[in-house]
Amino acid sequence: MKTLIKNIKELVQVEETPRLKVCGKDMASIKTIKNAYLIIDGDKILSFGTMDSLQEQTFDKEIDATGRMVFPSFCDSHTHLIYAGSREIEYIDKIKGLSYEEIAQRGGGILNSAKRLQQATEDELYDDAMQRLNEIIAYGTGAVEIKSGYGLTTEAEMKMLRVIRRLKENSPLTIKSTLLGAHGVPMEYRGRQGEFVDVVINEMIPQAAAEGLADYIDVFCDKGFFTVDETARMLEAGAKYGMRPKIHANEMACSGGVQVGVKYNALSCDHLEFVEDAEIEAFLNSECMPTVLPGAAFFLNMQLSPVRKMMNAGLPVAMASDFNPGSSPSGNMQLIMSFACVNYRMTPEEAINATTINSGYAMGVSDVLGSIAVGKKANLYITKPIPSYEYMPYSYGNNKVETVVLNGKVIK
Ligand code: NIG
Ligand code: FE
Numbered sequence: 001m002k003t004l005i006k007n008i009k010e011l012v013q014v015e016e017t018p019r020l021k022v023c024g025k026d027m028a029s030i031k032t033i034k035n036a037y038l039i040i041d042g043d044k045i046l047s048f049g050t051m052d053s054l055q056e057q058t059f060d061k062e063i064d065a066t067g068r069m070v071f072p073s074f075c076d077s078h079t080h081l082i083y084a085g086s087r088e089i090e091y092i093d094k095i096k097g098l099s100y101e102e103i104a105q106r107g108g109g110i111l112n113s114a115k116r117l118q119q120a121t122e123d124e125l126y127d128d129a130m131q132r133l134n135e136i137i138a139y140g141t142g143a144v145e146i147k148s149g150y151g152l153t154t155e156a157e158m159k160m161l162r163v164i165r166r167l168k169e170n171s172p173l174t175i176k177s178t179l180l181g182a183h184g185v186p187m188e189y190r191g192r193q194g195e196f197v198d199v200v201i202n203e204m205i206p207q208a209a210a211e212g213l214a215d216y217i218d219v220f221c222d223k224g225f226f227t228v229d230e231t232a233r234m235l236e237a238g239a240k241y242g243m244r245p246k247i248h249a250n251e252m253a254c255s256g257g258v259q260v261g262v263k264y265n266a267l268s269c270d271h272l273e274f275v276e277d278a279e280i281e282a283f284l285n286s287e288c289m290p291t292v293l294p295g296a297a298f299f300l301n302m303q304l305s306p307v308r309k310m311m312n313a314g315l316p317v318a319m320a321s322d323f324n325p326g327s328s329p330s331g332n333m334q335l336i337m338s339f340a341c342v343n344y345r346m347t348p349e350e351a352i353n354a355t356t357i358n359s360g361y362a363m364g365v366s367d368v369l370g371s372i373a374v375g376k377k378a379n380l381y382i383t384k385p386i387p388s389y390e391y392m393p394y395s396y397g398n399n400k401v402e403t404v405v406l407n408g409k410v411i412k
Contacts, residue, residue: 003040003408004059005382007066011036011048013356014390015373021289021361024314027350032389038070040378043408047374063410067385068402071392072371073142074333074355077362078182078246078270078293080147080180080324081136082129082160083113084120087325100300100327101224101252109326110150110184117150117160125163133171136331138412139176140401142379143370144173144331145246145320145363149180154203157181161213166403174379178246179204179214182226182234197230201237209241215364216267217243221257228256236263246362250274251302262286268318268362272305273297280313291318292354294339295328307344315374318358319351323371338396348390378408 011033017339038048039059090108094100103109117125129146146164151157157179164177182197182205189196195381208214217238221231226246233244244267249257251271258279261269272279283290292305307317319340323331333355340351360370366379382403386392392400404412 002059003061005038005063005065006389007064008036008070009067010069012036012069012071013352013371015371018373020366021316021358022353023316024311027311027353030349030352040408041400043378045374045376045378046410064253065382069383070380072356073379074140074145075360075370076321077145077334077359078320078322079144081132082125082163083150083325084116105202113150113325114152118156122163124161126166133173137404139332140381141333142406143365145176147180148179149183152186156203158207161208172411174365176215178216178218179188179208180218182219200234205237214243216246218246220248221254222251223253229262231260258282262288272301283315289318290315291320291362293322295330296322299328316358317354319354320359337393341393348393351393373392378405380405
């Protein structure tokens with residue numbers, strides 16, 4: 001099956017020589033082709049170029065994109081989109097002045113979600129999550145990482161991971177799964193946190209591995225959550241089963257999370273509101289993608305990650321939605337680009353690199369997704385008629401995506 005998309009006003013984020021990530025100053029540029037065509041063969045990108053170089057041939061399907069732009073789909077490398085019930089009551093508490101940590105300390109937050117998730121059936125969780133996946137597809141996401149972490153018992157964590165497996169089987173999205181057994185300490189383990197860490201190590205990790213349920217392992221390594229030593233123990237246990245870390249770090253403080261993540265060859269360290277020179281140094285000597293979650297920083301009104309400083313130091317930066325009921329109840333990656341530009345003073349080009357190729361790297365898929373390149377998977381979207389690619393982050397809060405192509409097929 002060959003599909004032609006023709007008369008594309010501008011084909012955005014094109015790569016002749018594909019890279020796995022884009023670092024430092026290189027983040028400031030993207031390649032585009034004006035008045036372009038793109039040919040899809042099966043589920044892959046076959047070729048692209050300017051309209052005047054398009055050779056006469058027949059296609060099974062033609063799409064006229066006059067006035068519209070084509071972008072590679074977003075890669076959303078950090079979400080918790082399997083959950084039971086929303087948490088707007090805590091949202092009100094936060095407005096009235098309680099901090100995220102205070103809410104967590106009194107059994108709200110992650111523990112609140114865990115209580116509800118433990119009671120939900122696998123089918124309920126699956127149906128809700130599938131609906132959320134369909135929502136983010138419509139906003140242009142083509143790949144998503146999904147974490148467990150609202151189970152907090154071995155049984156409920158495995159339930160979450162099995163839901164992710166079903167989503168992988170049935171959704172057109174490219175999905176990666178992460179075991180986040182150490183997301184919070186259950187009430188009954190308060191004061192004996194080490195024993196809960198043992199449960200993660202002795203039960204959750206081996207069971208997830210035995211069923212092949214987790215691509216990655218995550219730990220919430222931060223002040224008030226898991227310590228560096230506990231994190232090291234869990235990452236070491238995960239490594240024995242080939243689970244590479246993608247960790248939550250430095251949201252509350254310079255907690256040593258980045259350093260321990262880098263030590264265990266993390267694919268990404270995420271949040272990063274607190275980053276000093278030592279963290280930058282650690283990232284520079286690593287293959288780890290610094291990943292910022294602008295939705296959570298916005299929603300919790302937190303101090304912002306020093307993104308410019310990291311890029312000036314030569315680091316790559318990725319951005320993801322953190323879609324979850326507590327700190328970022330939205331998976332809209334177009335909005336994440338707007339936050340990138342307005343709050344972090346990134347240019348539209350930097351925001352595009354952060355949410356496509358670099359976030360693709362942060363979930364281990366940038367070899368096949370994250371840019372328009374020959375041989376890559378045809379996950380892309382066609383915009384509504386828009387004046388420029390800068391319009392994407394500029395025009396915030398509304399959906400500029402008109403047509404979605406995943407695995408070479410038009411699905412919206
Ligand atoms: O990434 N920071 C840790 N975990 C999630 C929030 C989870 C929640 O509050 O439910 C996050 O922001
Ligand atoms: Fe998160």
